[in-house]
Amino acid sequence: MADDTDDAAPSFRLADPAIVSRTMADVAERGQRIVTDFLRRQAEGPTAATEQPADPFNIGSAFLEMTARLMTNPARLVQAQLGFWQDYLTLWQNTARRIMGDATAPVIAEDPKDKRFKDDAWQENEVFDFIRQSYLLSARFFRTVVEDKEGLDTKTAQKIDFYTRQFVDAMSPTNFLLTNPEVLRRTAETGGENLLKGLSNLLADLERGKGKLRIRMTDDTKFRVGENIAVTPGKVVFQNDLMQLLQYAPTTAKVLKRPLLILPPWINKYYILDLRPKNSFIRWAVEQGHTVFVCSWVNPDERHAEKEFVDYMREGPYAALAAIERATGEKSVNAIGYCLGGTLLAATLAHMAAKRDTRIKSATFFTSMLDFEESGELGVFIDEEQLQALEEKMESRGYLEGRDMATTFNMLRANDLIWSFVVNNYLLGQEPFPFDLLYWNDDSTRMPAKMHSFYLRRMYQQNDLVKPGGIELDGVKLDLRKIKLPAYILSTREDHIAPWKSTYRATQLFKGPTRFVLAASGHIAGVVNPPESGKYSHWVGAELPQEAEAWFHGATELAGSWWPDWQRWILTQDRAEVPARQPGDGGLVPIEDAPGAYVKVTACD
Structure with a gap:
C-alpha cells in the first residue's frame, strides 16, 4: 500500500544535463560578447563634459x-x-x-x-x-x-x-x-530549467539593448507593421521631411464632404489608432463615412536635430491642410489631435485664429495637455538639473533616444510594465504573450533635440502655452482663448500621462461650443475602445463648471465606448455628403501603399 504522504510531496526533477551544458556554454559566449561590447562603448563613449551626473x-x-x-x-x-x-x-x-x-x-x-x-x-x-x-x-x-x-x-x-x-x-x-x-513551484516542476531559460532571456534582452536591459514585453516575432497591424487600406499621398500623409480608401459609397485630419503624437507611432481591424479607430472612422488623413511622423535622427516645434506645425498640420485641398478640393476639415498631437493642434489653431485662417472647422482632443500646471507624475522628471542633463545628452546625439522616453513612461506603471515582465521572463522563464498594444509600446521613437527641449521647458516647466502671448510661433504670439470653433475634449479617468483634471482645464480656455467626455481606463485603453468590445464606460455632461470635480459630480455615466458619441457630435457640425473619394483621385499621385516607409523605421535603425 502506497504511503499517502508521497502524493502530497512536491515533485522535483533535475534539469536535463544536456540542456544545462548547452545553456551555460551559450551564457558564457554571449556574456563575454556583451561585456566586450560594453567596454568598447565605454572607451568610445562621451567625454567627461557630457557624461551623466551621479x-x-x-x-x-x-x-x-x-x-x-x-x-x-x-x-x-x-x-x-x-x-x-x-x-x-x-x-x-x-x-x-x-x-x-x-x-x-x-x-x-x-x-x-x-x-x-x-x-x-x-x-x-x-x-x-x-x-x-x-x-x-x-x-x-x-x-x-x-x-x-x-x-x-x-x-x-x-x-x-x-x-x-x-x-x-x-x-x-x-x-x-x-x-x-x-x-x-515552477523551479521544482522543471528542475530549474525555468531559471536557465530566464537567464537566456536576460542575456537576449541585454543584447537587444546593446548592454542596457531592454525587457521584451511581447513576442515581437508575431507582428509586422503593414502585414498584421496597421493594415487599413490606403496610400501615402504626400510627404516631407517630418511626415508622410496617409489617405485611407473608402468603404462606403458616399462620404462626409468634410475630410478628417488626425494628428497623432510623435512621441509614439500613429498606428496606436490602427492596431488591428477589430480595434482600429481609423478603420472605424472610415466605415462611418469619413475621408481619413493621418500624419505618420518620421522617426528622427541626427539630421533632424535642429527641427523645432514650429517646424512640426509648418510641416505637419499646415502642410497636411494644403495637401488635403489638392487631394479632395476641400479647404474645410475636421481635425483630431492625440496627446502631443493635440498640443500641436491647439497651438496651430491659436496661430490660425491670429491669421484668420478658418480651414479647420472642428477640433477633437484625445488626452491632450494644454495647461501644464499640474502635469502629473511626468513632472517628476522635469526640473532644471534634469533638463540640463537631458539637453547635454541630446546635444551629443542630436536627438533623445527612443528607449529613454519609453523607460520614463514605463516607470509610471512599474508593476505592470517592468516588474511583471521581470518575473515572467527571467524567474518563470516564460516567453511574453503576443500583444499588439505592447508591441506598439516597444516600437519607440526618437525626439529631435531642439524641439524636445522647447517642449519640456516652455510647456512642462514654464507652462507658457496657456499664457496669452507666452509662446510665439512664426512671428505670431499664441492665445488659446482666441480659439472659437467647436471642440470635443476626450480625457481618460486613470490617465498617468495626461491627468484628466488637467486636460479638463481646456474647457475654460476655448471660447467656442465645447463638449467634454471622460472615458474609463487610461491614456491608451480609454481611447482605443471600439464599441464592439463592450468595455469601459464613459461620462458626459452638458455643463462645464470651472472645477473638474464639479463637472464629474454632475456628469452621467454611460456604458460602453465613447466613439459613437463623438460621431454623433461630428455629424452635428456638418452632414453634407459627396461620392466616395479614392486616394489618387485628386491632384496628388500616391507615393506608396499605407502604412508607408516612415512608420517602419525603428529606433534601432
Missing part, C-alpha cells in the same frame, strides 16, 4: 531635504515607527496562531487591483501570507513617512512620492526567487 534625476537632494524636515519634528517619525512595530507584532502573533490552526484576520490587505499576489499560496500558506503582509506593512510605513512633506515645494514632494513608490515596488517579494511561491 544623480541625473536629482533624487538625492529631494530626499535630503525631506529628511532634514523630518528631523525637525522627530515625534512624527517615532509615532510612525511605533505604529509599524505594533502592527508587525500583531502579524507575528497572528502567524503563530495560524500555524497552530487558528483562523485570524489579516493585519493588512493589498489593493484589490494589485495583481502581484493573485497566486493562492499568498493567502493559503502561512509563510507566504506572513511575507506578503510583512511587505505590505513595510510599504505602508515608507509611504506614511514620506507623506510628512510639510514645508516642501510641490515638485520636491512629488519626486519623493514617486521614487519612494519605485523603491517599494522594486522590493516586492514577488520579484525574487525565494519569496515567490509561483516561481518556487
